Amino acid sequence: MRTFNWAILGLGNIAHKFAQDLALVPQARLHAVASRSPTKAQEFAATYGVPHAVGSYEALLAVPDLDVVYIATPHSEHHAHALLCLRAGLPVLCEKAFARSAGEAREMIEAAQERGVFLMEAFWTRFFPAIGQALELVRAGAIGEVKHLVADFGFASEYNPTGRLFNPALAGGSLLDIGVYPLFISQLFLGAPVAVRAVSTFTATGVDLNCAMALAYASGATASLVSTLAATTDNRCVLYGTAGQLHLTGRFHAPSGLRMQVFGQEAQVIPSPTTGYGYHYEAAHVQQCLAQGLLESPLLPLAFSLQLMELADEVRRQIGLRYPGE
Numbered sequence: 001m002r003t004f005n006w007a008i009l010g011l012g013n014i015a016h017k018f019a020q021d022l023a024l025v026p027q028a029r030l031h032a033v034a035s036r037s038p039t040k041a042q043e044f045a046a047t048y049g050v051p052h053a054v055g056s057y058e059a060l061l062a063v064p065d066l067d068v069v070y071i072a073t074p075h076s077e078h079h080a081h082a083l084l085c086l087r088a089g090l091p092v093l094c095e096k097a098f099a100r101s102a103g104e105a106r107e108m109i110e111a112a113q114e115r116g117v118f119l120m121e122a123f124w125t126r127f128f129p130a131i132g133q134a135l136e137l138v139r140a141g142a143i144g145e146v147k148h149l150v151a152d153f154g155f156a157s158e159y160n161p162t163g164r165l166f167n168p169a170l171a172g173g174s175l176l177d178i179g180v181y182p183l184f185i186s187q188l189f190l191g192a193p194v195a196v197r198a199v200s201t202f203t204a205t206g207v208d209l210n211c212a213m214a215l216a217y218a219s220g221a222t223a224s225l226v227s228t229l230a231a232t233t234d235n236r237c238v239l240y241g242t243a244g245q246l247h248l249t250g251r252f253h254a255p256s257g258l259r260m261q262v263f264g265q266e267a268q269v270i271p272s273p274t275t276g277y278g279y280h281y282e283a284a285h286v287q288q289c290l291a292q293g294l295l296e297s298p299l300l301p302l303a304f305s306l307q308l309m310e311l312a313d314e315v316r317r318q319i320g321l322r323y324p325g326e
């Protein structure tokens with residue numbers, strides 16, 4: 001496979017982790033970084049040995065030989081930044097939440113399709129080996145029919161009204177930042193729900209601090225999901241089946257393995273150790289898609305990301321969470 005020249009747009013926390021993990025991906029090269037601050041871009045480039053550092057996102061479009069752009073800005077900016085790159089013909093890997101709303105996500109998808117360029121949501125969880133193993137086990141009926149799924153994602157975060165987690169202008173709140181993980185994992189294993197009920201508590205800035213969701217499926221299964229920025233939770237996901245239980249071990253969004261308990265048998269532990277943070281799995285997958293000339297991922301299709309945003313929209317409608325301009 002040829003070498004792929006990556007760019008990172010937006011140089012915050014996750015950009016650093018992604019840059020470190022990209023070094024673990026064969027045939028990947030961090031070719032350019034773009035920040036709103038030229039100094040920040042130069043410092044980042046010096047740290048990771050990146051040949052091109054540009055001081056605006058627009059300037060990235062003029063960098064030669066780019067293969068794919070990783071968008072690492074706040075959710076509120078994903079739509080604009082993805083459109084900027086896609087309309088210039090650049091393939092995009094865009095951080096979760098994919099956008100603020102399904103409407104924005106739809107426009108991003110249309111832009112990719114009109115221009116014939118690759119687009120994928122950076123839902124890194126999907127590409128962990130343990131997730132693939134869990135899907136295989138569940139599809140093979142190893143725990144029978146799944147009847148219930150529980151998933152939580154919470155961490156106690158310092159209240160900063162202007163930071164991206166609490167600021168409505170940056171599409172803050174627990175739902176779009178971490179609630180999308182429980183929604184993602186339920187959609188992956190159970191598909192689209194037929195009913196959703198959501199409740200939340202709010203911060204003084206008017207975004208959701210806690211968000212609790214109950215879902216029901218045509219199969220007869222249900223799911224209990226929660227996200228919170230107020231307390232650190234176990235970040236646990238368990239699937240309860242008619243013949244057994246399957247636990248995604250460690251923090252479920254970056255699982256370290258599986259534990260399966262088939263009723264009447266000894267529990268089976270399936271370790272799945274990870275190198276790096278785990279962002280290299282999604283990056284390697286993007287390269288495989290690009291090498292095959294695909295315009296979307298077969299493992300994380302755009303319809304899946306759109307459906308996830310539609311679900312988040314419905315939760316937001318029920319809890320009354322609106323962002324400025326909506």
Ligand SMILES: NC(=O)c1ccc[n+]([C@@H]2O[C@H](COP(=O)([O-])OP(=O)(O)OC[C@H]3O[C@@H](n4cnc5c(N)ncnc54)[C@H](OP(=O)(O)O)[C@@H]3O)[C@@H](O)[C@H]2O)c1
Nearest residue numbers: 010011012013014015035036072073074075077095096097
């Ligand atoms: N997959 C994961 O595990 C994971 C983990 C954490 C975060 N994320 C996602 O990654 C995205 C970024 O999160 P982060 O924690 O890296 O955020 P962050 O530290 O605040 O960095 C975001 C960067 O976006 C750029 N930016 C562009 N417009 C901005 C604006 N109006 N306000 C603030 N920053 C702006 C800035 O880069 P410049 O100053 O360089 O332009 C900033 O450093 C979010 O969508 C988040 O959900 C994913």
